[in-house]
Amino acid sequence: MRYFNFCKVNGAGNDFILIDLISGGEESFSREEVIHLCDRRKGIGADGLLILYPAQDAGFFVDFYNADGSNGSLCGNGARCIIKYAFEQGMDRDGEVRFQFGEKIYRGELPNGGEPVFHLNRPARLKKGFKIKAHNSLFTAHFCDTGSPHLIVDINDVPVDHRYPGKTFSDFTGFPVDGLGRELRYHPDFAPQGLNVNFIKTVDEHNLIIRTWERGVEGETDACGTGSTAAAIVMFALGKVTPPVKLLTKSGDTLIINFEILDNKLENLSLTGPAEINFRGTVEL
DSSP, X not given: OOEEEEEEEXXXXXXXXXXXXXXXXXXXXXXXXXXXXXOTTTSSOOSEEEEEEOOSSSSEEEEEXXXXXXXXXXXXXXXXXXHHHHHHTTOOBTTBEEEEETTEEEEEEOGGGOSOEEEOOOOSEEEEEEEEEETTEEEEEEEEESSSEEEEEEGGGSBSSTTOTTOBOSSSTTOOHHHHHHHHHTOGGGTTTOOEEEEEEEEETTEEEEEEXXXXXXXXXXXXXXXXXXXXXXXXXXXXXXXXXXXXOTTSOEEEEEEEEETTEEEEEEEEOOEEEEEEEEEEO
16 A cells, blocks of 8 residues: 545646655556546545656656546646645745646746746647537637647637527527537547637626636536636637736636737736645545
């Protein structure tokens, strides 16, 4: 048997198990163990598992797994939880923490002990205004890779009934987040890896409402940091919002995306929002 100390954390309701192995140990976790830990009935329960290891070029390295045991790509809410934890543990240097997530190094801040700020790289890819067939309809969608691949769909572009394509959704009442999210996540156009699916409603030039269906969790989550970032960037590119952009998530929490356009390039991209350490414990595997 192996025993691990852990923290249960959440960023805007997107929850994780965090295991700190920075001080030693080269423990690894099998897919079955990850699934067991994230199981909400038989394990601790979470959307994913974050493991911190020592690193040479940054303060530490983050290994991230989805709830289904698969290796995860960049997780914005997970990163903000890590920033919160790292500051609490005194890992910050000169007011920031640096860590490696995948192949890239990121940094975060905790201004005046408030909400964690995660600094992201500019999107690897952005594609606007292509057509996709789903929900027995043909409608417009957008793609943005913010470290994780995201499909962005404005609910005002989705027909309520395929027989009446001119009548589209005006709000999330009756909107098929789960059914359409699942269909698009597994859409053949994005096979074999698939992607995360974000549904957006524009409130005004600084506010969006977002709902996200995440791969790896294989369902809707309370919030998605990289998805909110992708949505803000896409809607800015479409001329519908200007930064800072506030996104109201399913949990009721708000995530704030900020950036600047300098020399026609997106710079200083950041994700800010609530993050909490909910409880600590020891788990046996």
